[in-house]
Amino acid sequence: MRRRDFVAAVSVTAVAWPLAVSAQRKIGPWQLGFLSPRTASDANFIGDFRLGMQELGYTEGKDFVIEARYANGEYRRLASLAQELVQLNVDVIVTFASPAIRAAQQATATIPIVMAGTGDPLASGLVPSLGHPGGNTTGLSLLSPDISTKHLQFLMMLVPKLSRVAVVLNPGSSTRPSVLAAVENAGRNTGIAILPLDAGTPQDIERAFVMMTQEHASAFVVMPDGFLVGQGPQIAELASRYLLPSIAEYREYVQRGGLMSYGPSFANSYRRAATYVDKILKGAKPGDLPIEQPTKFEMFINLKTAKAIGVRIPDTLLSLVSVAKRSD
Numbered sequence: 001m002r003r004r005d006f007v008a009a010v011s012v013t014a015v016a017w018p019l020a021v022s023a024q025r026k027i028g029p030w031q032l033g034f035l036s037p038r039t040a041s042d043a044n045f046i047g048d049f050r051l052g053m054q055e056l057g058y059t060e061g062k063d064f065v066i067e068a069r070y071a072n073g074e075y076r077r078l079a080s081l082a083q084e085l086v087q088l089n090v091d092v093i094v095t096f097a098s099p100a101i102r103a104a105q106q107a108t109a110t111i112p113i114v115m116a117g118t119g120d121p122l123a124s125g126l127v128p129s130l131g132h133p134g135g136n137t138t139g140l141s142l143l144s145p146d147i148s149t150k151h152l153q154f155l156m157m158l159v160p161k162l163s164r165v166a167v168v169l170n171p172g173s174s175t176r177p178s179v180l181a182a183v184e185n186a187g188r189n190t191g192i193a194i195l196p197l198d199a200g201t202p203q204d205i206e207r208a209f210v211m212m213t214q215e216h217a218s219a220f221v222v223m224p225d226g227f228l229v230g231q232g233p234q235i236a237e238l239a240s241r242y243l244l245p246s247i248a249e250y251r252e253y254v255q256r257g258g259l260m261s262y263g264p265s266f267a268n269s270y271r272r273a274a275t276y277v278d279k280i281l282k283g284a285k286p287g288d289l290p291i292e293q294p295t296k297f298e299m300f301i302n303l304k305t306a307k308a309i310g311v312r313i314p315d316t317l318l319s320l321v322s323v324a325k326r327s328d
Contacts, residue, residue: 029061030281033085033111034068035095035104037075037226045270049094049116052274071100073230078103086111092277096269097226098124098174105137112286115139116273117266119175119224121291134287139276141293142224142249142264143178148186150262151247155219156190157317158245158260164193166212166220168205168235171198173225183221200227202234209238222248224263232256236305243309254300259311264294 034046046068050060058064067088069081082103085093089111093104096116104113105126113136118124120143127133130141156162167183169176180196187194195217197208212220222228222235229250236257239246248254249263272292280286299320306313 030064030092031088031090032064032066032277033088033090033093033095034066035078035082035085035093035100036068037071037073037078037097037100038230039072040068040070045096045116045266048267048270049274052271053277055271056274056278058278075099075226079106082107092280094273094277098126099226101126101137105135109136111136112280113137113139114273114276114280114286115141115291117142117264117269119143119173120178123178124174127291130291130293132288133291136286138286138289138291140269140272141291142266142269143175143293147249147263147297148179148182148221149189151183151221152186152190152192154247154260154262154317155221155245156192157314158311159218162192162218164195164215164217166195166197166208166215166217167223168197168199168208168220168228169223170225170227171200172227173223175225176223179223202231205231205234205238209242209244212244213242217244219245219247222246222253222258224249229253232258240305240308245309245311251298251300254302254305257305258302259305259309260299260301262299263297265296265298268296269294 046066053060053064067085067090069084071077071081078100086108092112092114094114094116095101095104096118098118101113101115101118115121115137117140118126121127121141122130127137152165155165165187167180169180184194195215197211199205199208228235229252232253233256236253239258245259247260247262248258249261250266251261254261276289279289301313303313
């Protein structure tokens with residue numbers, strides 16, 4: 001999608017980046033494993049991680065090399081790919097999303113694992129505590145306590161007298177219970193009825209939209225989940241077909257034709273992951289490093305999609321946008 005087809009607003013909080021210093025040296029560059037459940041073209045955030053390392057004074061090739069492994073959406077491959085990185089004896093494994101993080105944990109209890117992002121590491125059982133995760137895993141959570149309330153508030157700005165909102169969930173996700181609980185709590189606070197719809201296959205997604213119509217949902221929220229991220233084009237196409245406003249946490253949904261997204265900045269999370277790697281290479285134990293929660297959020301709105309489904313973006317919502325590029 002062309003840049004002018006969506007608008008983006010980024011709210012940034014001050015981030016104190018460590019000064020670039022030389023890490024404890026070993027013979028040869030550090031080997032950093034990168035385990036992705038997605039494709040090489042889709043997982044472009046590795047570039048943000050590289051940028052974070054560069055900002056900390058590291059030079060790729062000289063100070064570190066990256067061994068990247070991609071599951072291409074086939075989650076069953078994650079276990080063998082994680083084992084490959086362990087056999088290479090990498091110094092740190094950087095990964096994201098619960099299935100990939102769990103595969104890395106099952107492959108090694110000694111190599112440090114840095115989470116570049118996952119929905120809820122506590123609910124997923126990845127760590128016992130955010131303040132003191134213990135073991136060999138630390139990193140960043142993408143779960144913001146009030147994000148579901150924000151999603152409903154933004155949908156209320158778009159849909160007059162909004163009374164029922166569907167939420168599309170992956171029943172196989174370990175974070176489904178906590179995500180649904182957060183949305184339902186937000187619904188109670190805003191007086192909106194929540195209609196949960198489980199969708200673990202493309203066929204389930206089709207049926208979910210039929211159910212939205214039958215149950216008179218006026219809009220829907222997409223759960224942050226690897227499978228649903230991958231099905232973004234299908235969900236966006238169905239939303240346009242059924243003329244339903246929608247919102248997700250990830251900007252890729254908007255880039256693939258969805259109406260709106262609001263959530264943590266994935267790019268910022270990958271850059272922040274580099275600070276964890278830096279500390280670990282300097283001798284810190286991952287289990288002693290507290291897990292960060294989001295501090296930077298971004299909004300994207302697809303104006304072309306808004307026009308196609310007949311939704312007018314109100315000025316109150318556009319006023320939150322710092323850069324506006326209207327579609328033709």
